[in-house]
Amino acid sequence: MAEVRAVAERAKTASRRLATADRATKDAALHAMADALVAAGPRIVEANAADLDRGRSNGMSQGLLDRLALSQERIEVIADALRELAALPDPVGEVVRGQTLPNGLRLRQLRVPMGVVGMIYEARPNVTVDAAGLALKSGNAVILRGGSAAASSNQVIVQVLAEALEERGLPGRLVQSIDAWGRPGAVALMHARGLVDVLVPRGGADLIQTVVREATVPVIETGVGNVHVFVDESADLDQALPILLNAKTQRVGVCNAAETLLVHREVADEFLPIALASLADAGVTVHGDEETLALAPEEAAVVPATDDDWAREYLSLDLAVRVVSGLDEAIEHIRRWSSGHTEAILTRDLRASERFVAEVDSAAVMVNASTRFTDGGQLGLGAEIGISTQKLHARGPMGLAELTTTKWVVHGDGHVRP
Amino acid sequence: MAEVRAVAERAKTASRRLATADRATKDAALHAMADALVAAGPRIVEANAADLDRGRSNGMSQGLLDRLALSQERIEVIADALRELAALPDPVGEVVRGQTLPNGLRLRQLRVPMGVVGMIYEARPNVTVDAAGLALKSGNAVILRGGSAAASSNQVIVQVLAEALEERGLPGRLVQSIDAWGRPGAVALMHARGLVDVLVPRGGADLIQTVVREATVPVIETGVGNVHVFVDESADLDQALPILLNAKTQRVGVCNAAETLLVHREVADEFLPIALASLADAGVTVHGDEETLALAPEEAAVVPATDDDWAREYLSLDLAVRVVSGLDEAIEHIRRWSSGHTEAILTRDLRASERFVAEVDSAAVMVNASTRFTDGGQLGLGAEIGISTQKLHARGPMGLAELTTTKWVVHGDGHVRP
Missing domain, CATH: 3.40.309.10 (Aldehyde Dehydrogenase; Chain A, domain 2)
Known part of the structure; x- marks a missing residue:
């Protein structure tokens, strides 16, 4: 689907701007996003009411309706989570390993952003904000597929977040939704090899298994807990x-x-x-x-x-x-x-x-x-984007560090291999 | 394919024995494997001659024949690589992170083996030994698919390695080959979800792309370097x-x-x-x-x-x-x-x-x-199982640590979540 590939290409381009942004810039953007959400509260609650109405007429269970529902108070709690993210250390730039070799080569293995993170989840609008915040703090662009049940809420939330980023001089396209393209859009995201660096499904076992089977981009399995x-x-x-x-x-x-x-x-x-x-x-x-x-x-x-x-x-x-x-x-x-x-x-x-x-x-x-x-907040990792049950890359609660990769940086002075 | 699933199940069972083995046991096994290879040199060279004959009559290029060829001297070099692995620190048990939380919960994130590592590669019998050694040292069972061109050499090598493990009191099934089941066997390995924890393809771009497309088990892409x-x-x-x-x-x-x-x-x-x-x-x-x-x-x-x-x-x-x-x-x-x-x-x-x-x-x-x-040996990681060009889990040369995952261990004294 050309539209979703175009979204992913714009995300990739935007991610390059963010990859070299310093912590102060990112933290200021997180605060701006939090303030903008609170200010737009009435507009978000109105859009949410439309989702709730649709849910009720589709016979959605009380439990799901409760997860979907937003109020000004809940929006303030969600915004506070962004401010807490701003207070966490920046994972980007951390020197994971480093040494000088006998031949004088100086090595550092640095933590760097992944690039573009995809997120496929179900009707919980707070995940939209959490995912956007975690991605931003870890230097990544995010592409969100939130499911039709919360489509109206998510549309307004993503718009508000993108505007807040633009106001702080960052590309609004760091946070994009592909809800408009429905299921085919989600499938296109799963197949966007070379553009999406990691895809995180979050929701029920069916959703997760579908993504694991279908995706050709790298996936981190989350959350099924027996x-x-x-x-x-x-x-x-x-x-x-x-x-x-x-x-x-x-x-x-x-x-x-x-x-x-x-x-x-x-x-x-x-x-x-x-x-x-x-x-x-x-x-x-x-x-x-x-x-x-x-x-x-x-x-x-x-x-x-x-x-x-x-x-x-x-x-x-x-x-x-x-x-x-x-x-x-x-x-x-x-x-x-x-x-x-x-x-x-x-x-x-x-x-x-x-x-x-x-x-x-x-x-x-x-x-x-x-x-x-077993929870990122409880174990002192700060926020979490999900709990990985796979062994590759991340295992257990996934916080900011788990949304990064590493890069070897090697400094020499004319070094050649004998 | 039931035979390959049975191989993978035996590998999983054997891996549990190895996961709790101490470094001394593993290092002694590596030395035993090295000694056994050198002792079996004439038998390996004879099997290798059959592979070389078949290669020549199939019109294999001189470069590939050279990579395939084994001599007693080459076998000694390959065996020395196992001894060098024994000298490297054990990645298993390393405390990656740890702290005591304000509520008194004591956390440790420990490095633990993956479990079962699959390896699909092309006609280079030294990779058979390298992969077996790296897997053993990192506490993993390995399933090898080495390609038909080196089938005779690999068959003898795997047998020699398994016997050396048995002699040291470890399960011989820690090192198994699925060459006998040809391409369908390789495909079955790519689909052994829940049994194979990570699959590493090593070879040309075609081989790697096939594995990435076909596999449903987690894969680490290696090696294409423009x-x-x-x-x-x-x-x-x-x-x-x-x-x-x-x-x-x-x-x-x-x-x-x-x-x-x-x-x-x-x-x-x-x-x-x-x-x-x-x-x-x-x-x-x-x-x-x-x-x-x-x-x-x-x-x-x-x-x-x-x-x-x-x-x-x-x-x-x-x-x-x-x-x-x-x-x-x-x-x-x-x-x-x-x-x-x-x-x-x-x-x-x-x-x-x-x-x-x-x-x-x-x-x-x-x-x-x-x-x-950009090479595990040159960058001081010791041996390498490949060079990852993906961002998930491992990026750049993959040494012993990259063949492990982590586990959170949490000690409390009646702690409940408020």
């Missing part, structure tokens, strides 16, 4: 219960929420009746194996688990629960079913924690802490 | 000539050899007649623009350049030469035609060097040094 909590025989059970409840219920519908609980058989009798009662109080439906069902108190909401339950990312008040014979079976279960996002062990046994950390092959491994901490 | 040398108006011309000759002729047929020379118009009159004469002495055919042709001395081998010449990676004693109006036109030419591998500026002007370094978007940028230094 997350496990293992309660070891030596776990401090007074700690284990609050951690489990936090991991499952502090926020459902997010990728770092727990989806499966594994309990060591030695403590199942003691832990599960209390845990299942507390989960029931919190409104959680348990999908349990036979041993779990046998230990469930009367008030617990328990249904039998199938293999499908071990594989599922519920994103709801559901939890699969299985009793295991020990650490080996827990690790084996995780190897078979995990999506490689986050797993936690609750234990007081040093060797068990060390084996779990070494042998579980996931982006994040927690010891005696909630899985909900 | 490399530029820019002689600025302030260049030290006494340095410029040896650097140019080194970059073009020290070894042709490699990706970091120069393919295009750009000369600032202000020094073209002085530099080009001498440079073209020296290039002619070195047997180089120049493909020049009009200004270059006009400045060529009688003895120079000069033909007119077309756009095709600006785009080509000759990998031969050919060089495209163009006179440019200055730094801007040089950078613009490089933006349009470079493959993003390596470019060099020869200059005494600090601002010109800084602009060139900042604005040229390539994996390596040289100032007053030969482009031939």
Whole structure:
């Protein structure tokens, strides 16, 4: 699609201007973007109302409507996130490695922007602003495909951001939307080899799998989290219960929420009746194996688990629960079913924690802490553009550094290779 | 193809054993592999003779036959490379980042093996050994597809390496070949999602493009180098000539050899007649623009350049030469035609060097040094598995660290997210 290629070419050209911009210029632009969003609040809320109306008549769920909805207060929170980005250090220019070689060649490996970042996501207008801010701070142009449900909101937001950039002397084309070209536009973005340096899909498993299969540009897979909590025989059970409840219920519908609980058989009798009662109080439906069902108190909401339950990312008040014979079976279960996002062990046994950390092959491994901490903000990376579940380039929360690449700079004085 | 998936599954299982092996175990295995190769030298040379016979009757060029040929001496050099790998630090376990958060959570981002590395390459049996050694040292299993021309040599080599691993108590299936399943086997490897963590193609542009298009597993693109040398108006011309000759002729047929020379118009009159004469002495055919042709001395081998010449990676004693109006036109030419591998500026002007370094978007940028230094060994990384020309994960020479990923390890004491 020629229009989307033209968008990508303009992004590439604009990215060159930004690549050599200093931090002060970028931070001033982030503040200008934040101010402009707040000033344009009423206009954004009006456009958002049109999206919400369309959503309601299309039968959109209350949960999705809530994610889509913007108010002046929410816009101010979103704008504050841009100001927080301005306060973070600039990843560009960091010397990752450097040395002088025996022959006198001086080497530096520098962090530099990728160039053009593509983002395909679903109806959450705050992601439009987050992605634009992260891309700008890391020196990249961004091309946004936000999905039709938020099209009116996103159109106004992108316009406001582009105008703010122009006012600060930067190209407005650093932030462009391709929503106008629908699905064919999204496909064209996935095929824009040589123009799009990395494409980040963010949303449900279907969206992510479509992008991974279809794209010929480099992609970073994000976010599917079939997350496990293992309660070891030596776990401090007074700690284990609050951690489990936090991991499952502090926020459902997010990728770092727990989806499966594994309990060591030695403590199942003691832990599960209390845990299942507390989960029931919190409104959680348990999908349990036979041993779990046998230990469930009367008030617990328990249904039998199938293999499908071990594989599922519920994103709801559901939890699969299985009793295991020990650490080996827990690790084996995780190897078979995990999506490689986050797993936690609750234990007081040093060797068990060390084996779990070494042998579980996931982006994040927690010891005696909630899985909900796998989050760029919580781990001190600042904002995040997504949580990578792949091993190439970025693994776990992706912050500013993950939106950069490196460049070798070599200074000599007439050096030739012998 | 079920056989290749079974190979990949065995590799995955074997990789788990290796992931937690300590450096001493891995280094001892590397030495055992080196010793076994030398001991099996006569058997390898015999198998290699069969490959060479087949190559000759298929009309293989002398250059390719030379790359394919093994002798006891060459095998000893290849074995020494394994011993040098043993002497390098272990990338696994390195703490990349770490801190204690205000809430007391202790974070470490650790370097861990990828798991299973796939390698698709062409008739060079030394790559079989290099790839196996690099994978082992970085804690990964490797699946090798070496191409039919070297099939007999590779079969014996892989067998010898696997036996050496078994003798040291490691799974022989850490090093497996899929040559027996031909092209369909290679395609199956490209599609082994969830089993192959990264696939590295190494060879000609056609091979690499096929893998990039076809693969659904993560791929790192390597090696195509349309490399530029820019002689600025302030260049030290006494340095410029040896650097140019080194970059073009020290070894042709490699990706970091120069393919295009750009000369600032202000020094073209002085530099080009001498440079073209020296290039002619070195047997180089120049493909020049009009200004270059006009400045060529009688003895120079000069033909007119077309756009095709600006785009080509000759990998031969050919060089495209163009006179440019200055730094801007040089950078613009490089933006349009470079493959993003390596470019060099020869200059005494600090601002010109800084602009060139900042604005040229390539994996390596040289100032007053030969482009031939873009090489893992030369840049002090130890061995390399290829030179990445993409921006994701690895850019430039890929050593041991580039064959690893990271894992967040978080220790708490009952921490939950507020």
